[in-house]
Amino acid sequence: MRWVNRQVGRSGRLFLGSAPILLLVFVYLILAVQRHEANPADKILPLPSAMVHSMAALILEPDKLSGQLVFWADTLASLQRLGLGLGIATLMALAVGLVIGILPPVRATLGPLVTGIAVIPPIALLPILFIALGLGETAKVALIVIGIAPVMIRDVAGHVNALPRELIIKAQTLGASSWQVILRVALPQAMPRLIQAIRLALGPAWVFLISAEAIASDQGLGYRIFLVRRYLSMDVILPYVAWIALLAIAMDFALVFLSRRAFPWAHGEGH
Amino acid sequence: MSALLSLRNLWVEYGDKIIIENLSLDIEEGAFVSVVGPSGAGKSSFLRLILGQEAPARGEIRLDDTPLVPECGPDRGVVFQRYSVFPHLSALRNVMFGAECEEAPFSARLFGAARRKARDDAAEMLHAVGLGASMDSYPAQMSGGMQQRLAIAQALIKRPRILLLDEPFGALDPGIRADMHELITRLWRDYSLTIIMVTHDIREAFTLGTRVLALDKRRHDPHAPHRYGATVVYDIPLDKERSKVVYHSERITIDEVSNN
Numbered sequence: 001m002r003w004v005n006r007q008v009g010r011s012g013r014l015f016l017g018s019a020p021i022l023l024l025v026f027v028y029l030i031l032a033v034q035r036h037e038a039n040p041a042d043k044i045l046p047l048p049s050a051m052v053h054s055m056a057a058l059i060l061e062p063d064k065l066s067g068q069l070v071f072w073a074d075t076l077a078s079l080q081r082l083g084l085g086l087g088i089a090t091l092m093a094l095a096v097g098l099v100i101g102i103l104p105p106v107r108a109t110l111g112p113l114v115t116g117i118a119v120i121p122p123i124a125l126l127p128i129l130f131i132a133l134g135l136g137e138t139a140k141v142a143l144i145v146i147g148i149a150p151v152m153i154r155d156v157a158g159h160v161n162a163l164p165r166e167l168i169i170k171a172q173t174l175g176a177s178s179w180q181v182i183l184r185v186a187l188p189q190a191m192p193r194l195i196q197a198i199r200l201a202l203g204p205a206w207v208f209l210i211s212a213e214a215i216a217s218d219q220g221l222g223y224r225i226f227l228v229r230r231y232l233s234m235d236v237i238l239p240y241v242a243w244i245a246l247l248a249i250a251m252d253f254a255l256v257f258l259s260r261r262a263f264p265w266a267h268g269e270g271h
Numbered sequence: 272m273s274a275l276l277s278l279r280n281l282w283v284e285y286g287d288k289i290i291i292e293n294l295s296l297d298i299e300e301g302a303f304v305s306v307v308g309p310s311g312a313g314k315s316s317f318l319r320l321i322l323g324q325e326a327p328a329r330g331e332i333r334l335d336d337t338p339l340v341p342e343c344g345p346d347r348g349v350v351f352q353r354y355s356v357f358p359h360l361s362a363l364r365n366v367m368f369g370a371e372c373e374e375a376p377f378s379a380r381l382f383g384a385a386r387r388k389a390r391d392d393a394a395e396m397l398h399a400v401g402l403g404a405s406m407d408s409y410p411a412q413m414s415g416g417m418q419q420r421l422a423i424a425q426a427l428i429k430r431p432r433i434l435l436l437d438e439p440f441g442a443l444d445p446g447i448r449a450d451m452h453e454l455i456t457r458l459w460r461d462y463s464l465t466i467i468m469v470t471h472d473i474r475e476a477f478t479l480g481t482r483v484l485a486l487d488k489r490r491h492d493p494h495a496p497h498r499y500g501a502t503v504v505y506d507i508p509l510d511k512e513r514s515k516v517v518y519h520s521e522r523i524t525i526d527e528v529s530n531n
Contacts, residue, residue, distance in 0.1 A: 164353075166351045166355060167354055167357060169351075170357075170422075170425075171368070172343035173343050173348050173429070174372055175344075175345035175373050176368075176372045176379070179376075184368065188360075263359070265358055265409045265410075266358075266359070
């Protein structure tokens with residue numbers, strides 16, 4: 001049988017999918033054990049026991065200075081920044097992307113500006129943001145928004161612009177005004193694409209979040225990782241990175257679920 | 272009495288390319304006009320002109336003796352070959368769309384009694400096109416023929432002065448196509464429609480139409496083929512009275528048309 005025709009069943013997918021992950025964990029463990037045999041105080045590849053020990057302190061014991069559970073305070077701070085950034089960027093993508101996509105005069109006016117902003121590397125703007133907005137939360141959220149909003153706007157605008165011309169014409173022959181075309185034809189058809197755009201923006205959004213936290217912050221997952229780097233605390237860094245990955249995957253799943261639930265017509269399913 | 276739709280000396284040009292040259296035509300109320308012609312002979316441009324999607328470079332179009340604004344409006348309904356229905360709305364909501372736009376300018380949604388009325392009207396129209404059993408289906412769950420039925424119902428609910436069909440049955444297989452011919456003939460008769468249909472299928476043009484227009488170039492310059500545009504080269508009235516037209520899939524053929 002040709003490989004292109006080999007379908008994998010549910011249990012087979014589970015096995016195949018977990019195999020490389022387990023292999024990676026296994027290789028790590030072997031290397032870590034080897035290093036600890038040579039040097040019991042090794043910090044570069046900590047053993048799971050060391051990770052559990054350090055993380056338990058961060059997760060369960062209040063910090064002596066602030067009285068907070070450090071791990072949860074970091075998670076909350078980061079998720080708040082990420083959520084605000086993603087939320088604002090999503091609203092901008094929806095509002096601006098929609099009108100750029102459907103109204104030619106707005107496209108002519110704002111299209112070049114959005115394209116111009118989109119090609120600037122957002123990290124290059126970070127100093128400007130810190131100077132203009134201070135070192136507080138605003139600058140971090142602004143970095144996420146500036147980093148992902150232009151791409152999302154262009155994606156939504158492109159999708160709306162590519163809607164079959166026939167649908168727009170048909171709506172007009174049914175008496176729809178520009179506003180009604182936006183509200184009843186373009187908006188609903190842009191929604192599944194918007195969720196797709198959020199999913200794709202999640203990766204960059206995390207990059208900008210961690211960068212902003214690494215440079216100026218007193219809390220947050222990125223801040224913690226860059227802080228403990230000074231002590232070579234791989235036993236904290238690795239679990240934090242794994243936790244970030246887990247959060248990102250959970251968000252992605254939630255978005256896919258939402259899209260299938262709310263817009264079944266876009267997924268070619270019964271409803 | 273003047274014609275319902277009157278085209279006077281129309282030219283359509285893109286840059287130095289002439290698509291339609293000097294086309295003049297009157298279309299009477301109640302006509303079923305089939306438009307045929309080779310590819311690139313301006314059939315689609317002709318339809319876009321009447322639809323208002325495109326303005327002529329020169330010439331005048333009058334609908335009910337008023338000059339036509341080059342913009343689509345509810346007085347001209349349209350069914351395209353594809354993408355004629357909204358994929359995000361159920362069949363019923365697709366047909367209610369027209370009423371919702373007309374009666375609720377801001378929200379484009381209806382509530383209470385107005386909604387029930389729009390619903391009932393839409394349901395009646397869906398029954399008329401044979402989709403009574405699929406009112407809550409989404410277009411993606413329907414076959415090509417059902418989607419075209421839905422597109423027709425959606426257009427007819429606005430009671431357009433003219434219904435424009437752009438190769439509406441081109442993508443359907445022959446059996447379904449015969450059913451659709453029967454449907455459109457019945458609707459044309461029952462709702463006293465004026466229809467302009469662009470088609471590739473000459474047989475379909477003669478079976479359905481009361482008048483067949485052939486668009487083509489009158490002259491041809493081999494060195495600059497784009498400098499001559501198409502116009503109406505044949506205008507064939509078929510002797511059919513609306514009341515007598517009964518659709519028989521095999522009996523009406525070109526040969527039976529006496530004045531051809």
